[in-house]
Amino acid sequence: MNPWTNDLQAPQVLIVDDDLLQRLPMRAALEQDGFVVLEAENGQDAWQLMGQRRPDMVISDVVMPVMDGFELCQKIRRRDELQHLPILLATSLEDLASIKYAYQVGATDFITKPINWDLLGHRVRYILRAARTAQELADRELELLGTRMEIIRRLGQASEYRDNETGLHVHRMSQYSALIGEGLGLSRHDRELLLHAAPMHDVGKIGIPDRILLKPGKLTCEEFTIMKTHTTLGGKLLDREPSLLMRTAHMIALTHHEKWDGSGYPQGLSGEGIPLMGRICSLADVFDALTSKRPYKQPWSTEKAVQEIRRGSGSDFDPQLVRVFLEIIPGIEKIKAEFADEEPSSESVFQ
Ligand SMILES: [Fe+2]
Ligand SMILES: [Fe+2]
Structure with missing residues (x-):
């Protein structure tokens, strides 16, 4: 069943992993939950793909050849329009330094390996919902700021007249x-x-x-x-x-x-x-x-x-x-x- 019946389109999730044996079950689990899945083999592939497609969320492995998950994360966050894109980095639970670094480079959250495929969809849905709320708040804030600036501009103008x-x-x-x-x-x-x-x-x-x-x-x-x-x-x-x-x-x-x-x-x-x-x-x-x-x-x-x-x-x-x-x-x-x-x-x- 597609749980996104209120939306015009199901959310697109980009999974980035050099290991096909990780991508396959992840794709299956996400598609089962109604998401559209895009795939990339490493950070560079993902970055190129994002030049043509705009995913609603990225789930990326950390250790990959060519460009790792941290670098991808940093590249994404350097782009203004991608500031709020949710990024989930997959690390092993023992690797505390990587988890800490994941937050430093701008990851929204991390997910521990081995990934529980049954819970993945719930986690993705929750993060997407939170991201959407944050984006709506940011948009509203921007609109309010714009209105306020306009009132100020007009007040200044009124005194000039x-x-x-x-x-x-x-x-x-x-x-x-x-x-x-x-x-x-x-x-x-x-x-x-x-x-x-x-x-x-x-x-x-x-x-x-x-x-x-x-x-x-x-x-x-x-x-x-x-x-x-x-x-x-x-x-x-x-x-x-x-x-x-x-x-x-x-x-x-x-x-x-x-x-x-x-x-x-x-x-x-x-x-x-x-x-x-x-x-x-x-x-x-x-x-x-x-x-x-x-x-x-x-x-x-x-x-x-x-x-x-x-x-x-x-x-x-x-x-x-x-x-x-x-x-x-x-x-x-x-x-x-x-x-x-x-x-x-x-x-x-x-x-
Ligand atoms: Fe004055
Ligand atoms: Fe004056």
Whole structure:
């Protein structure tokens, strides 16, 4: 009887063994249980066959000529699309070192020789079911991540629509932030976190009235007080989200206008009391604002903006970050050129 009646196709199991006297009973036992069986004589044969057929599971002997089971296992795990393919390595029970190594090279599990042919089908079914559940979970996780990233992207976009700034501002400043993170030696994970969280730094501007947000001239004291609330509004908007990305975005929205000497807003935090990612985004944000055209000013040249950043070291900005920033100017200029606003930048009036 075929136990896979719910599936369109019976699962395919690839058995890899140089010993025909092992393959034959294994094939018989698996076919009896309704599996489709593929065969290979060694790791290399199996690998070649997998170039044309995609088995649902591999059961491999360890000691084989040409390519052994460990090497096959390593080759399979190096391929992204085969990360979750169940691999069962057949070893003898006494060979503890091999069993340990089987797990190290990425085997899903091991099966001991001599193999009990009556139980093999149950074991294979169990592992296939577990692998399918793991794959479904991984797919769902990926889908959730994709949805979350899309919401984040759109939130960032929404704040751009409300502002005088172009969409490229958030793009450039988040790229600058990630580059500063790299210069600082942050892990790749943290740099990616910065890259994806930084675009939401001004999301709170959604709640600022047009007469203030879009005012071409200087803001009055009262207007500036309202403008400053875009940090806390952003914080509220991104609050209570369990994901690390959203928590980082929340923290950046709240702290990207804090200053190293404590004269920033909204909390007047100072020094390392300001979260590192907030300090990084603050520098990147100011640099991009200085070098971009605004209704009330022409874009500054990189040199002029760098001078301003240097002047703000220890007052507005973390001195260590300024040092890093000065070292990565060529990379900063590359990003600036790559994501330049459509309108050609005119030269600074301050030069
Ligand atoms: Fe801001
Ligand atoms: Fe900004």
